[in-house]
Structures are given as C-alpha cells and as structure tokens.
Amino acid sequence: MIATKTYPSISRKYKETVCTAGVLLNDSEQPIQWVRIYPIRFRALEFEQRYPRWSIISAEIEKNEKDYRSESFRSNDESVNIIRNIDTSDNWAKRKSFILPLEFRSIQDIQTQGKSLGIIKPQSIDKYFYKETEREWSLKQQAVQDQLDLFEPSLPLEKIPYQFLYKFTDRDGVSHRYSISDWEISQLYRNCRDNSRKYNQQEQEAEAMEKVRQKLEDDFLNKKDLYFIVGNLKNHKNTFMIIGLFYPPLVEFEQMALF
Structure with a gap:
C-alpha cells in the first residue's frame, strides 16, 4: 500500500529516481x-504503472543488499501492477487501518527498534517555515540530465527553489526541525x-508560497x-526528514444529551 513518494532526485547511475514508502501487506x-x-x-514507468498515493500495488521486490536499512527493497519496475485505490470515506478509516497499526511513539522509538522508517504523531507542531535553496541543479546534476537517451525521451526535472519545513516536538518531548x-x-x-x-515570476512564486503556507x-x-x-x-x-504527510480530517465528537 503506497503511503508516499518523494520528489524525484538526480542520480548518476539511474538518471532520476524516486523513493517510495509504503506498507507491506499479507495475503x-x-x-x-x-x-x-x-x-x-x-x-520512466509506463503510464498505467505510475501508481498514485493510497493505491495497493503488486510488484516483485527483493531486499536491497547495498542498503543496511531493514526496510529497504529494490523492485522489478516491469512487474508493477496497480490493484486498486483506497478512498477517503468514513474519515479516511481504511487508510488509517493500513498505517496506524504501525505507528511509532517518537523518533527515538523508531531508532530504538532498529528501524529507519515509520509514522509518528507529533505532540505539538511549533512552526511551519521555508528556506530558499539553489534555483538550478549543480553542474554534475545538470550533466546527468543532459545525457541524451534516444530510446527514453523524458521531460527535464524541475528544481524546486524552496525547502519546506516543520519544527515540532515528538511525544518524547524532543524538538526536531525536519x-x-x-x-x-x-x-x-x-x-x-x-x-x-500574476505578471512576473517573483509575484507568481510569492502567491504560490502563500498558498503552500495556507x-x-x-x-x-x-x-x-x-x-x-x-x-x-x-x-x-x-x-x-518528513517524507510524507498523513492528514485525515479532525473528528469532533459531540456529547449526546441524556434524556
């Protein structure tokens, strides 16, 4: 069950890669x-294989022996098959049933259990903010993108010139900025x-950043x-880092009057 995908990154070996995190399911x-x-x-996947978030897929996977993290697997991309999507009905009940049983208490809890990936509920979120980053890929990254591939034409990957962050406190009382x-x-x-x-790039970006903040x-x-x-x-x-946000609606319980 696909829970999140990170924004693509440039790779010398693979040209462009995405990290997918999800939950392995039994039969x-x-x-x-x-x-x-x-x-x-x-x-580069075939269009019908480009799985969205909150979809259940089948795929051939094997442990990535070059990665010490127990959760890390490699996939046979040609084997990817989308089975179905999980909707948001009943306040995201089905989505919650897949991932909240695997919730951790805190970052320390994840590490203590020898893990490198999981979901946590912050005790408090102290601040949202952003930072400006480089507007262009590095020369090495751009060189990778510029490599011609006659058999696999692709659109250039845009560099996002901003980094979005949350400062929060986890349920162990430890503060983080991710x-x-x-x-x-x-x-x-x-x-x-x-x-x-808006009429120019600066104003367009400012409007976009305000909507992201909202x-x-x-x-x-x-x-x-x-x-x-x-x-x-x-x-x-x-x-x-925060590789995915899980944001079901807040559920307000109304106390029933007793007669």
Missing part, C-alpha cells in the same frame, strides 16, 4: 511492516505557481489530524 491485506522501495525511475520531501507538497507549489495570473499551516495545523511519515538518510542514519 489478507493486513499490514506487516513499513517498506522503502528505492530506486524507482517513476517518470524538511518535507513529499512530492505532493512540491507539486502543490508548482501547480499554484503555474496557475497564478495549506501546511492554516489548513493542516487547524483542520487536520496531522501525522508525519519519516525516514532517515542512508549515509546519515541519525538524520531524518
């Missing part, structure tokens, strides 16, 4: 464990910018029951 579709599937050249690599949020920025009717701060912090899907970096095991 009865009960959750077993978190899994990370990497690398996947997502935009970047958000969720593809959905990067795409939100791009859509808002591209749909802007989503991540006004909407998610006030109207959603927000969880973070977090994962660490292979070469920096103590460095985590």
